[in-house]
Amino acid sequence: MVNSMPVKPEILKVTQTASSRLFAVEELQLRFSNGVERTYERLATRGNGAVMIIAVDAEDNVILIREYAGGIDDYTLTLPKGLIDPGETPEIAADRELKEEAGFGARRLDFLKEMTSAPNYMGHRIKAIIARDLYPCKLEGDEPEPMEVTRWPMSRIDELVALPDFTEGRAIAALYMTRSFLEKEV
Template sequence: MPVKPEILKVTNTANSRLFKVEEIELRFSNGVERTYERLANRGRGAVMIIPVTEDNEVLLIREYAVGLEDYTLTLPKGLIDPGEDEHQAADRELKEEAGFGSHKLDTLKVMTSAPNYMGHKITAVVARELYPCRLQGDEPEEMEVVKWPLEKLDQLLLDEDFTEARAIAALYMTRSFLQK
């Protein structure tokens, strides 16, 4: 196992409402020093929910993604609020974004995106035993809920509106989890 580099200095270089950019000065075990930048972790993390119905359909949502400047098909997700664990956050976000609650929640995996540049983590949670329940969330518009048969996952991957890598990974993990 390699020896972790020594952190010499952390400098906050920029802040926005959502992001904190840090410059990290490191010294590696061989004496080489480098400066890196990262989007720092600013909270308790987030959850991505994979809601599965009794008919083995996954509930997707269509929401506006400002990074793409278009609507995208994805899974419900959101930040873990203070005082919540990942299951409480998953149930709340599912109610806010898809209009369903869950009696059975299982954590699959904590995932990262671009960990060389970001400290953000998202926990994939499978939600089953669903029931209708809507909470008011912070979304600017109600999201369309799209049911998709899990056995037709390969067809979903061909859909040009379904592109989020974390959602793709979560669905493959869910399919494996449910087959056990």
């Protein structure tokens, strides 16, 4: 059971301390309801957010991609994902990213959940979207190299999660939530 919500701290000052093409680092001067003041740092939110697509084909396989991940300097097996462009809904962005990264469009898109990563330090949010009724459709994206596309049976998610190159926490959570979502539909 969740207790009553605490009073959010008052933001006294926000200072951008660094920025790059993709990121802005902010320093937050905060005063908590008990009078304690602290300085926090965060990667600030920019843009319109992002989507992660859990695409499930007619044979109950999830569509995965293998891509280079700069943060870990390695290739990783994961779900298609990308930024929501200005003017796009999360569903339109999910369909576009799926076409760009995996070569499929979706006739059915269901919002699953909005997730964060390290919310104590980052404001980034990603919307998990389930894509079904897939059809072949490839769009040119901004990826520097072609993505390896793999199908994995939804019935074997536990084995997928155990693989050493399937490590992204948001993708793991999204798969288990998708499995529950789809089981409720049956």
